[in-house]
Amino acid sequence: MTDQPGLRERKKQRTRTAISEAAIALFLEHGFTEVSVAQIAEAAEVSKRTLFAYFTTKEDLVVHRMADHETEPAEVVRGRPPHTTPPAALHAHFLDGLRRRDPITGLCDHPDLLALTGLIFENPTLIDRMQRFKAGSEQALAEALRDTTEVPGLVARVAAAQLIAVQWTLSSDNFACVGSGQSADARYPDAVRDAERAFGLVENGLAAAFTPPPA
Numbered sequence: 001m002t003d004q005p006g007l008r009e010r011k012k013q014r015t016r017t018a019i020s021e022a023a024i025a026l027f028l029e030h031g032f033t034e035v036s037v038a039q040i041a042e043a044a045e046v047s048k049r050t051l052f053a054y055f056t057t058k059e060d061l062v063v064h065r066m067a068d069h070e071t072e073p074a075e076v077v078r079g080r081p082p083h084t085t086p087p088a089a090l091h092a093h094f095l096d097g098l099r100r101r102d103p104i105t106g107l108c109d110h111p112d113l114l115a116l117t118g119l120i121f122e123n124p125t126l127i128d129r130m131q132r133f134k135a136g137s138e139q140a141l142a143e144a145l146r147d148t149t150e151v152p153g154l155v156a157r158v159a160a161a162q163l164i165a166v167q168w169t170l171s172s173d174n175f176a177c178v179g180s181g182q183s184a185d186a187r188y189p190d191a192v193r194d195a196e197r198a199f200g201l202v203e204n205g206l207a208a209a210f211t212p213p214p215a
Contacts, residue, residue, distance in 0.1 A: 016054045016064075019044040023061040028115050032058070032123045059129035062120060069104045070136050073164065074144035085210040086145055090163055091199035094170065098191050101184050106174030107191050109184040117175055138164045155209050162206070166198045 022044035026035045037058065041048045055061050073090055080089035097105040103113045120126045142160035145151060151159070173194060177187045 012054075015046070015050075019046060019051055019054055020061050020064060023058075024065075024116060024119075027062065027119055032062075032119060032126065057129075059126055062116070062126055063129050063133055065116070066104065066133065070133055071140045072104070073137055073167070074140035077141060077144040078148055080148075085203070085206075086149065086159070087163060087199065087203040087206050087210065090167070091195070091203065094167060094195055094199065095192065098188065098195065104171065105191070106171035106176075107178065107184050107187060109178045114179060118179060121175075134164060134168060149210060151209050159206050159209060162202050166202050170195055170198055 019040070023035070023040045026040060026043060035058075037048055037051060040058075040061070041051045044051065055064065073093075076089050076093045077086045080086065084092075094105060098107050101108045103110075103117070106117075108114075120130060138157075138160045141164060142153075142156045145156035145159055146153060149156075170191070174187060174191050177190075178184055
């Protein structure tokens with residue numbers, strides 16, 4: 001028998017992707033503020049009502065591309081190997097992202113992704129939406145730290161804020177270099193060096209909080 005729930009979910013995902021792709025194409029061609037919701041709906045061949053069923057705001061049409069990354073740090077911490085501290089796990093994960101040229105690390109020079117990231121940084125409303133995305137990442141990470149370690153809530157929140165700030169700072173620096181014309185391959189050695197230095201500072205500062213006392 002056909003898996004009707006699975007089929008419906010795949011159809012919804014295709015519709016969601018089609019709407020977002022149509023919107024981003026229009027934003028890149030005409031500018032974020034110049035494109036109306038009606039124009040997006042027409043380009044995606046859906047009604048405005050359908051569009052709003054998938055995306056509450058225009059900003060979400062862009063930021064949803066990164067939705068899976070919002071809780072990624074928390075998932076890394078929850079799934080880390082035994083005897084690995086949360087900062088060490090996130091450090092290793094970021095270095096792996098650099099090796100893979102993961103766009104979330106800022107070290108990706110694919111033209112379409114550069115254009116999309118540039119669109120975000122050029123629009124105040126999208127920057128504001130990304131700040132809420134960042135806050136969501138911090139909250140999810142703090143919850144993961146509380147659930148998987150013995151640190152109190154305040155320490156979890158402070159640690160989460162520091163770790164997310166490190167990732168965003170490194171990603172922004174990498175994007176700035178690649179966006180100015182440097183290739184991802186050329187930037188890679190410095191990106192690794194910067195990641196080692198930045199995560200090293202945080203790991204040293206948080207070592208006492210996440211290192212269990214001797215038996």
